[in-house]
Amino acid sequence: MQDGTVSARSVPALLRARATDTGVALRVKRLGLWEKISWADYAARVNALAREMIHLGLRPGERVAVLCENRPEWLIADIAIQTAGAATVGVYTTSSPEQLAYHVNHSDAVGLVLEDAEQLEKWLAVRDRCEHVEWVIVVEPEDVDGILAWDEVLAAGAARYASDPAPVDERLAAIDPHDTALFIYTSGTTGNPKGAMLSHANLLWAIDSLHGAAPVKHDDELLSFLPLSHIVERLISVAAPLRFGYTVSFTENLDTVLTNLQEIRPTVFFAVPRIWEKLHSLVELNMKDANVIKRVAYGAAVGAAKGGNPVLAGLAQLAVLRLLRYRLGLDRVRVAISGAAPIAPEVLAYFRAIGVDVREGFGLTESTGLICIHRSGGRLGTVGFPFPGVEVKLADDGEILSRSPGNFLGYHKDPAATAEALEGGWLHTGDVGELDPDGQLRITDRKKDILITAGGKNIAPQKIENQLKSSPYINDAVVIGDRRKYLTALLVLDEDNVTHWAMERQLAYSTYTDLAANPEVRELIEAEVERVNATLARVETVKKFAILPKRLYHEDGEVTATLKVKRSSIANKYRYLIEEMYA
């Protein structure tokens, strides 16, 4: 097709060029039915909202924060804000009121787009402390003073745009590719989140580079369910569809991801390791309850697929695995990516065996999400080759450095951290790694997480943690051992699976804490730890472990919004458990 998007100078300009596309832009489920939103409609709503935001006084270079679950309004708000020349600050929906206030104040946001009563409540709790905010738009408004209703704002904006589109069109034309488009707050496993600033040029480069490594097509389908405040979801749900014209469908909520997956059967699927692990353990647990014929058929099929015999493998695909993929909603997946956190190679191997070629990617917010990715069938244990346009090298201490047009503009209000991150023109990732002879990157650990035991051994805890996490009964693991005689681990149960296991054995328990303290559960976990220990070198084995008495919450500061464990916070909070293990 005629493609006006190649020469676009900004992300919103991509939407302008896409507005005449007759395909489906977005899909959202209402009352059991998937409703379509056309590109023209998408563009019209963006114009209306941008027009109204300009009318409300939004000026180029300012910031507007968005606190909303994944839904079309998020995208419309994002592009409208950028169209008006401002930058969007995405706030994680799990944020506490305090965290919201921090994001709004740190970014000096002048406007705020909220989803519903839940998010509005957070805002009302802290609005006295956020003087910069001039207006608040609520998608599902409540009867509260001082807020604007989304529908009314859009209607007013549409009328204003119809009579006078010039302000919007002028703002759009005036965007320089090096203007800031997004503020992405890096979840930061330590300290306060930092506001990484990404330009239109960063984003435009990133979607083309992504396409270079994992080509997408106009008729592709994507399911959007990971937080849009994260750079990767933003790339694949917002920017790349504008450029390539594929359809984005939104899940109803996080609990319906697996159902929606079966409905949409996406062709492009990006998920964090936790989702892949969930899919994997879903199949495994279903199999435990399945009748004997299905268990045998499944076991034989997975065995044949992993084995070398091409005839048997073909048969397994035909009779079992093809349908298994269909049941999972993965039968149409062409591009499957795991990223945002390291994944256990066992899980990747499993999905490749059942015919889903999951590729692992690696990137930072500061590199616009992209550094390395597996090409088709990339080597397990590595994160593949650099994306097109990315240079990767290792510093003397093994730290991974990268340089690309995706390297960010800097941290907002933090020139010292910016200088440190971009020292010498290279982005310092903070991860330690190795390069295989053919150039595939292998990540060993976070630089600051490397443990040195009392015996002087350097140990990368991440690898051990990932192996522990690949157990269906362990959701999270923190390996401890810096300056200690041996390694220990703090473990978090996988609640669904352990509950299921406990019910099967008719164990009596009342709360999660109770379950975590159950001696039989401890035995179960002990067996899992032993299984992992058997694959590790002696110094790497986990000698003792403790099961945390509670679930980890973002609100409690124990995990980041992307559910990465904040190890220092955990280590502090559960010091008593750790000391017990070394007593």
Add this chain to the structure above:
Amino acid sequence: MLFRERYENDLWLIRGSQAWVMAGLAGAVLVALPLLVKGYLIYNMTLFFVYALVALSLAVLVGLTGQVSLGHAGFLAAGAYVTTVLTQHGLPFVLAVLAAVVVSALLGVVIGVPSLRLEGPYLAIATLGFGLAIQQILNNWALVGASTGTLVDRPKLLGIDFYGDRAYYWLVLGVVGLVTWMLLNLERSHVGRAFRATRDADLAAQMSGVGLARYKTLAFIISAGVAGLAGALYGPLVGYITPESFNLMLSIKFLLMIIVGGLGFLPGALLGAGFITGLDLYLSTFRAWSQLVFGLVVIAIMMLEPAGLYGRWLKIKRFWKSWPL
């Protein structure tokens, strides 16, 4: 099939191209059958269709609404006799059939309303009495030939003579197809849901505004009406009806059909009717042993699959539907 953009697609009984192909094939086989098989098989297939109608009517009453009837042969008799008498007095066949349906439905009200306070075995006894009473009345009614019975002609409709077995087969097939379609849709309507609510939790249904008296009576009316329609088609098929042909054993056989087929499922009634009719036909060659074998087979099916033939089919379908999970 999970991906929905319109509710309208859910209105269809048959959904998806695969289902349409299967339904089309089944329909084609049924329509073409008389051209392929011998006369007595055509006759027995037609008999199966008539019985299927009765089984469907009973499935609505017993399976959906949970009201037992041991007197359905009575409604069948009413339908058969009303049609016969009226056509013998010169009424066109179509009108006579309509009258038969109306009379049977009225009988349904007559038996249904007093039975509102009865449940389970008590209702079974009441309907049993109804079936016996009808038989006694016919035995003593000279107008309809009393116990010697009466001859019945095959009808002419719209200038088409349905005298031949083939023609009559197609007529009955058409009627059964239409009624099946209507009842399957009824089952999915609010009426069908009210029926099931009455069956599963009458108190809760009443609390939710489902009038028990109304829906229990309605179930009787529909069931009796359909059974009457079956009777109207039964007479011309067999050619000669006597009160003795509508005995208690027949009522029990209808009940067997829906239980073997799968209680609570309308398609189960069709399967059960086919199975029992076929078994009867096959076992008739065993003469004295036939009743014994019949009983054993039924016991075996109930022991192996209490949910009936259709229940077993659903289990098989579910197994493959989720394969390999």
